[in-house]
Amino acid sequence: MSHSYSDQDKAAIYKVIAERRDMRHFLPAPIAPEILQRLLEAAHHAPSVGLMQPWRFIRVSDSNVRKAIHAQVEEERVNTAKAIGEYENTARMAAFMKLKVEGILDCGELLVATLCDHREEHIFGRRTIPEMDLASVSCAIQNIWLAARAEGVGMGWVSFFDPPKLANLLNMPEGAKPIAILCLGYVNSFYKSPMLVEEGWKTEKPLSEMLMENTWQDKGK
Amino acid sequence: MSHSYSDQDKAAIYKVIAERRDMRHFLPAPIAPEILQRLLEAAHHAPSVGLMQPWRFIRVSDSNVRKAIHAQVEEERVNTAKAIGEYENTARMAAFMKLKVEGILDCGELLVATLCDHREEHIFGRRTIPEMDLASVSCAIQNIWLAARAEGVGMGWVSFFDPPKLANLLNMPEGAKPIAILCLGYVNSFYKSPMLVEEGWKTEKPLSEMLMENTWQDKGK
Numbered sequence: 001m002s003h004s005y006s007d008q009d010k011a012a013i014y015k016v017i018a019e020r021r022d023m024r025h026f027l028p029a030p031i032a033p034e035i036l037q038r039l040l041e042a043a044h045h046a047p048s049v050g051l052m053q054p055w056r057f058i059r060v061s062d063s064n065v066r067k068a069i070h071a072q073v074e075e076e077r078v079n080t081a082k083a084i085g086e087y088e089n090t091a092r093m094a095a096f097m098k099l100k101v102e103g104i105l106d107c108g109e110l111l112v113a114t115l116c117d118h119r120e121e122h123i124f125g126r127r128t129i130p131e132m133d134l135a136s137v138s139c140a141i142q143n144i145w146l147a148a149r150a151e152g153v154g155m156g157w158v159s160f161f162d163p164p165k166l167a168n169l170l171n172m173p174e175g176a177k178p179i180a181i182l183c184l185g186y187v188n189s190f191y192k193s194p195m196l197v198e199e200g201w202k203t204e205k206p207l208s209e210m211l212m213e214n215t216w217q218d219k220g221k
Numbered sequence: 222m223s224h225s226y227s228d229q230d231k232a233a234i235y236k237v238i239a240e241r242r243d244m245r246h247f248l249p250a251p252i253a254p255e256i257l258q259r260l261l262e263a264a265h266h267a268p269s270v271g272l273m274q275p276w277r278f279i280r281v282s283d284s285n286v287r288k289a290i291h292a293q294v295e296e297e298r299v300n301t302a303k304a305i306g307e308y309e310n311t312a313r314m315a316a317f318m319k320l321k322v323e324g325i326l327d328c329g330e331l332l333v334a335t336l337c338d339h340r341e342e343h344i345f346g347r348r349t350i351p352e353m354d355l356a357s358v359s360c361a362i363q364n365i366w367l368a369a370r371a372e373g374v375g376m377g378w379v380s381f382f383d384p385p386k387l388a389n390l391l392n393m394p395e396g397a398k399p400i401a402i403l404c405l406g407y408v409n410s411f412y413k414s415p416m417l418v419e420e421g422w423k424t425e426k427p428l429s430e431m432l433m434e435n436t437w438q439d440k441g442k
Contacts, residue, residue, distance in 0.1 A: 003373035003407075003408065003410070003411060004371065004372050004373030004374075005233065005236075005237065005370075005371045005372075005373075006233075008229070008230075008233070009229075009230075009233035009236070009237075009371065010233075010371045010372070012226065012229075012230035012231075012233045012234060013233060013234060013237050013367060013368060013371045014259070014263065014368065014371075015226075015230070016226065016230075016234050017263045017266050017364050017367070017368065018266050020266070020268070021268075022268045038235070040428060040431075040432065041428060042235065042238045044428040044431065045238050045239050045241070046363070047241070047242075047243045047363075047366065047378065047415075049380060050417070050423070051415055051417040051418065051422070051423045051425065053425065053426055053431070055431055056431050056432075056433065057431055057432055057433070058433045058434070058435065058436070058437065059432065059433070059434050059435070060434075060435060061434060061435060062435045065435050065436075076348070076349060079348065080344060080345065080346075080348050083344050083348050084344055084345070087342075087344055096345070101346075121308075123301060123304050123305055123308055124301065124305070124317075125301075125322075125380040125381060126380070127297070127300060127301050127304050128297060128380075128381075128382065128383045128384065129380050129382075129384060129400065131352055131355055132380050134352055134355055134356060134359070135355060135356075135358075135359040135362075135378075135380075135400065135401075136359075137356075138355070138356040138357075138359035138360055138363070139359055139360070139362070139363040139366075141356075141360070142267070142268075142359070142360040142363040142364065143238050143363065145268065145360075146234060146238070146367070147234060147235065147238065149226075150225065150226040150230065150231045150234045150235075151225050151226075151231070152224035152225030152226075153225075157268065157356075159270060159346040159347070159349075159350050159353050159356075160346060160349075161349065161350075162349045163349065163350060170435075170436055170437055171436045171437045172437045173437060173439075176437065179350065179356065180356075186224075187224065189224070190224060194268075194272055196271070196272040197272065201272070202271070202272045204272065204274065205274055207261060207262060207265040210261075210265065210274070210276055210277050210278055211261065211277075211278055211280065212277065212278070212279045212280070213279070213280050213281075213282060214279065214280070214281060214282060214283045214286050214391075215279070215286075215391055215392045216279065216391055216392045216393045216394060216397065218394075
């Protein structure tokens with residue numbers, strides 16, 4: 001059809017979708033301001049429920065703030081390990097503790113992505129599903145992820161933190177909520193497969209297990 | 222840096238990010254199965270918290286199911302209009318009722334995207350933010366949106382529905398939750414700006430109002 005892209009352009013788009021990775025290993029090189037600006041503009045092109053544009057980004061340039069964020073993440077990493085130990089077993093807890101789950105102190109740029117305050121004023125598309133604002137910000141973050149990969153920049157989305165505690169550190173107003181710590185940086189190499197697969201933590205399930213027709217069908221967990 | 226894409230490939234990726242639109246107007250042309258498959262594979266390349274892969278897609282090929290979904294959306298559209306009337310005013314309610322918010326009966330393919338069941342078993346990255354599974358599925362949906370735009374296919378994400386009611390219609394098990402009705406189809410033209418801007422419902426705020434440094438700063442709502 002006439003609105004489709006050239007085969008070469010389509011190939012580039014499918015390629016970046018397939019090659020994007022959640023990165024935890026970074027080189028200490030800085031990211032040029034104009035590249036960071038392009039990535040944030042890509043985020044701002046995201047769809048949003050009722051044109052709410054609920055995304056806010058806090059760029060962390062102060063190394064003390066970066067260290068304080070890292071300390072919060074480290075605390076939650078330990079709490080998660082304990083929870084995995086209780087829910088699964090101690091071997092699994094030990095395996096988790098060996099995983100690298102973030103590159104906060106190494107990455108070139110650190111962003112905190114948050115939901116805005118005053119969200120209750122937005123009813124359009126959120127009356128029965130208020131968490132649609134998180135969906136919109138997630139689409140914005142995916143845009144950054146893809147654009148970053150094309151720029152040769154890796155990104156990791158860290159969710160090991162306690163939102164009220166991080167909100168307090170960043171002086172966020174009531175109603176606003178941090179949902180992602182985004183590590184951005186150049187990398188030695190992009191993982192060929194998701195790092196959790198490469199590290200033997202988990203295997204991927206195929207797409208066929210995710211698809212159903214007209215009604216729910218159990219296809220194994 | 223060496224991992225970056227060619228300028229032409231980068232341009233294609235930024236172009237599709239900028240040209241993607243939330244579509245409500247569709248042509249009745251079918252979508253070829255191999256294109257739908259590519260779009261679903263794009264979704265399946267999404268990042269997911271702890272490699273949880275929480276996305277499930279129900280393809281609606283039965284026209285009776287499609288009509289039943291449409292009826293649920295129409296009911297919620299009216300409920301939303303009333304809520305807007307109460308929260309804002311009756312003029313705004315009337316303006317909302319004039320907006321086209323979905324193309325469920327016209328689009329070539331209809332998908333329901335859901336969160337899987339048994340989500341409580343996944344602790345990795347979700348101990349303090351359980352809604353991270355929604356974030357992952359949203360990234361998968363954004364992948365479909367971008368790939369579809371490259372294929373010349375429009376997509377609309379409809380969130381006007383009551384999740385328990387739609388779950389019941391689709392025989393979903395406890396714990397699973399529908400989060401999107403996705404309308405996919407060829408279009409006469411893609412909106413130049415978001416439809417809610419073109420229709421005068423709302424104006425967009427600039428990126429500069431979304432950016433802060435090291436701490437929250439009030440930049441107007």
